[in-house]
Amino acid sequence: MYSVRIKICGVQDPFTAEAAALAGADAVGMVLAPGRRQVSPEQARAICQAMPPLVARVGVFVDAPADEVRQIACYCGFDLVQLHGRESPAYCRSLGLRCLKGVAARSRQALEQADNYPVAALLVDTYLPGRVGGTGQPFDWRLLENLPLKLPFILAGGLHPGNVGRAVALLRPYGVDVSSGVEVNGQKDLQLIKTFIKRAKEVSYHAAG
Numbered sequence: 001m002y003s004v005r006i007k008i009c010g011v012q013d014p015f016t017a018e019a020a021a022l023a024g025a026d027a028v029g030m031v032l033a034p035g036r037r038q039v040s041p042e043q044a045r046a047i048c049q050a051m052p053p054l055v056a057r058v059g060v061f062v063d064a065p066a067d068e069v070r071q072i073a074c075y076c077g078f079d080l081v082q083l084h085g086r087e088s089p090a091y092c093r094s095l096g097l098r099c100l101k102g103v104a105a106r107s108r109q110a111l112e113q114a115d116n117y118p119v120a121a122l123l124v125d126t127y128l129p130g131r132v133g134g135t136g137q138p139f140d141w142r143l144l145e146n147l148p149l150k151l152p153f154i155l156a157g158g159l160h161p162g163n164v165g166r167a168v169a170l171l172r173p174y175g176v177d178v179s180s181g182v183e184v185n186g187q188k189d190l191q192l193i194k195t196f197i198k199r200a201k202e203v204s205y206h207a208a209g
């Protein structure tokens with residue numbers, strides 16, 4: 001029975017995290033890497049503590065030292081870490097944590113190579129030179145069409161309530177992940193979050209047959 005999993009990322013406060021979880025999100029992501037959505041470990045810990053059970057708490061890192069990732073993940077209580085930089089398979093293996101690996105959708109070959117990572121899932125995001133993530137720009141989803149990946153993949157990059165249904169219907173991804181597409185003026189919007197979740201789940205239900 002196919003049911004798409006939904007991650008809301010770039011959350012910066014406990015209220016939004018709890019509201020997203022109660023709206024049906026399967027995971028909530030917090031960005032520990034430098035950027036406009038960055039939260040401190042203390043803020044991420046407070047967000048994790050505010051979340052209801054059975055919703056995955058994900059810390060997003062970009063090329064951070066392994067010891068730092070381990071220490072922050074333990075302090076915050078992350079269920080998963082998302083590695084969105086140039087982290088190697090050996091780095092992921094050395095962490096001893098459950099990982100999602102961010103992968104830039106540059107080519108089918110790049111995605112096939114990423115399929116060998118020792119991680120729980122790939123998070124396939126838009127490739128924009130000089131940017132690491134959170135771009136709000138979609139990529140050509142045909143890159144993923146009929147691509148025989150062993151790892152589950154989570155579709156990211158420029159998703160929003162108006163296109164997530166088409167993406168789920170086309171690719172039937174293990175999950176979808178959104179940051180910019182549920183924001184208004186750079187702030188998370190609860191109505192957009194609810195609509196995003198509703199649209200994704202609706203199409204997923206019908207795609208399940």
Ligand SMILES: O=C(O)c1ccccc1N[C@@H]1O[C@H](COP(=O)(O)O)[C@@H](O)[C@H]1O
Pocket residue numbers: 009010029031033035036037038060062084123125132133134135136137156157158159177178179180181
């Ligand atoms: O969201 C960010 O600011 C961010 C910063 C550094 C690494 C990853 C980041 N976000 C990830 O990118 C995807 C796609 O973002 P968007 O929906 O296109 O805005 C997001 O879901 C995060 O996993």
